[in-house]
Amino acid sequence: MSEARPPLFTLEAASGSARAGALDTPHGRVDTPAFMPVATQGSVKALDSADLARIGAGIVLANTYHLYLRPGVEVIGDLGGIHGFMAWDGPVLTDSGGFQGFSLEHLRELDEEGILFKSHLDGSLHRFTPEAVVEHQRGLGADIVMPLDVCEPAGADRGAVEGSVHRTLRWARRSLDAHGGSGQALFGIVQGGTFGDLREVSAAETVAMDFPGYAIGGLSVGESKAEMYDTTGLTARLLPDDRPRYLMGVGSPEDLVECVARGIDMFDCVLPTRIARNGALFTRSGRVNVDTSPFRTMDGPVGESCDCYTCATFPAGYLCHLFRAKELLAYRLASIHNLRFVLRLMEEMREAIVEGRFESFRRAFADRFTPPDEGTRRDQKRKWLSAMERTRARE
RNA sequence: GGAGGGAUGGGAGAGUGGUUAAAUCCACCAGACUGUAAAUCUGGCGCCCGGAAGGGCUACGUAGGUUCGAAUCCUACUCCCUCCA
Numbered sequence: 016m017s018e019a020r021p022p023l024f025t026l027e028a029a030s031g032s033a034r035a036g037a038l039d040t041p042h043g044r045v046d047t048p049a050f051m052p053v054a055t056q057g058s059v060k061a062l063d064s065a066d067l068a069r070i071g072a073g074i075v076l077a078n079t080y081h082l083y084l085r086p087g088v089e090v091i092g093d094l095g096g097i098h099g100f101m102a103w104d105g106p107v108l109t110d111s112g113g114f115q116g117f118s119l120e121h122l123r124e125l126d127e128e129g130i131l132f133k134s135h136l137d138g139s140l141h142r143f144t145p146e147a148v149v150e151h152q153r154g155l156g157a158d159i160v161m162p163l164d165v166c167e168p169a170g171a172d173r174g175a176v177e178g179s180v181h182r183t184l185r186w187a188r189r190s191l192d193a194h195g196g197s198g199q200a201l202f203g204i205v206q207g208g209t210f211g212d213l214r215e216v217s218a219a220e221t222v223a224m225d226f227p228g229y230a231i232g233g234l235s236v237g238e239s240k241a242e243m244y245d246t247t248g249l250t251a252r253l254l255p256d257d258r259p260r261y262l263m264g265v266g267s268p269e270d271l272v273e274c275v276a277r278g279i280d281m282f283d284c285v286l287p288t289r290i291a292r293n294g295a296l297f298t299r300s301g302r303v304n305v306d307t308s309p310f311r312t313m314d315g316p317v318g319e320s321c322d323c324y325t326c327a328t329f330p331a332g333y334l335c336h337l338f339r340a341k342e343l344l345a346y347r348l349a350s351i352h353n354l355r356f357v358l359r360l361m362e363e364m365r366e367a368i369v370e371g372r373f374e375s376f377r378r379a380f381a382d383r384f385t386p387p388d389e390g391t392r393r394d395q396k397r398k399w400l401s402a403m404e405r406t407r408a409r410e
Numbered sequence: 411g412g413a414g415g416g417a418u419g420g421g422a423g424a425g426u427g428g429u430u431a432a433a434u435c436c437a438c439c440a441g442a443c444u445g446u447a448a449a450u451c452u453g454g455c456g457c458c459c460g461g462a463a464g465g466g467c468u469a470c471g472u473a474g475g476u477u478c479g480a481a482u483c484c485u486a487c488u489c490c491c492u493c494c495a
Contacts, residue, residue, distance in 0.1 A: 051445095053445080053446065055445095055446050056446085060446080060448095060449085061449080076445075078445085078446080081446085081447095108445095110445050111445090113445080114445045114446090115445095115446095115447090117445090118445090118446080118447080119447070122447085135447045136447085161445080164445095166445080204445095230445080232445070234444090234445095235444045235445085236444090236445095243444095261445090262445090263445040264444055264445035265444060265445085266444055266445095267444060270444070282444095282445095283444095283445055284444050284445080285443090285444070285445085285446045285448090286443070286444040287444090288446085289443060289444085289446065289448065289450085290442090290443055290444095292448080292449050292450080293442085293443065293448080293449075293450065293451090294449095295442085295443080304440080304441080304442095307439080307440070308438085308439070308440095338449095339437095341449070343449075345449080346449055387441090387442080387443095
């Protein structure tokens with residue numbers, strides 16, 4: 016190991032390609048596979064750090080672009096860094112703003128130097144260079160920091176993706192140089208869309224720079240699940256065993272299981288919290304919209320055998336009511352439930368890996384949990400088939 | 411007793427001769443959401459047939475009438491509101 020610092024990651028067990036390990040950060044140890052709740056603006060929407068601790072969150076993600084614009088890196092630095100600012104003692108990872116280059120593409124100009132953002136708040140211009148982003152994240156003080164990268168949407172042509180791969184590599188080099196000997200762990204990010212050969216180039220060149228951890232970016236941006244799974248598996252195999260692998264922006268329950276199966280150690284995703292605020296809750300058998308009529312009079316918890324505070328305390332009918340009445344408590348209780356669901360899933364996967372039975376866990380999960388897309392497709396198919404039967408019966 | 415105003419789909423409320431099964435909002439019924447510009451967005455919402463396209467029926471207080479055509483114009487009735495006595 017080339018770095019003088021103690022290793023960030025320890026690989027503890029494997030079951031097939033699935034791995035269990037631990038991240039050691041200045042703010043404590045995190046078991047992997049790990050899911051990072053997203054606190055874009057220094058808050059996991061609707062929750063506070065005490066809530067996060069209670070549901071078993073080990074590490075959270077915050078966003079450099081958003082916090083730089085508001086309240087500003089200096090303010091956060093003066094208020095104790097990101098940890099003191101949000102009163103969270105656990106590990107924090109900050110994303111670079113590279114994703115905003117994708118999600119806010121109509122508000123930015125991209126060139127070799129960096130990304131020029133037109134603030135979504137007040138229209139002011141801000142140049143994000145790889146060097147500036149490293150500096151901003153130093154000010155925020157997260158345990159793990161991400162370099163500025165270029166993320167192309169699904170369907171981008173090969174030339175564009177190839178360009179993003181090489182630019183991301185050049186920016187990674189610049190980030191590394193600017194980073195110097197900081198105690199923060201700077202990850203490398205592999206790009207390449209769904210092009211296997213580009214992923215190979217990106218991974219090889221990024222790994223050659225010897226980062227303490229590697230992220231897979233540019234997925235879950237509109238490609239099919241099959242493509243996303245294939246690319247994840249392919250890319251994970253290109254990364255060194257002794258470094259954590261972080262799949263950026265992925266986090267539906269079925270994706271977490273399938274990507275842990277392909278060797279991923281870390282995830283972050285807004286999905287559990289966003290859909291929670293919109294009334295969708297995870298259960299062992301799939302997703303349900305708790306604001307719908309079947310739940311109006313339902314007694315007992317929404318999820319079967321869920322150990323979260325929400326399920327332990329309130330009947331489903333109460334949650335249904337809170338959503339219909341647009342009571343603020345709805346967002347908190349639903350977010351607690353969905354995050355606990357996902358965090359517990361990670362715990363269960365880790366346990367299965369350690370005990371060498373991940374594959375059977377995965378099968379059992381898939382048998383029981385119906386993803387929404389699949390469910391919708393099934394419904395459509397059933398409707399179509401019954402219509403055809405009726406037509407045949409008439410003839 | 412007199413004068414005036416008004417009755418529209420579950421609610422509020424547009425619409426004053428055809429393009430109106432009737433704007434819009436709410437409620438209701440569903441769906442979506444993946445490194446958060448999201449407590450957001452999309453679809454449906456008279457009845458019947460249809461997978462759909464489409465078709466049929468009923469409807470703007472009640473009953474008549476004028477008109478090729480009425481939620482819209484006329485008459486009567488019922489109810490509600492305001493003001494005067």
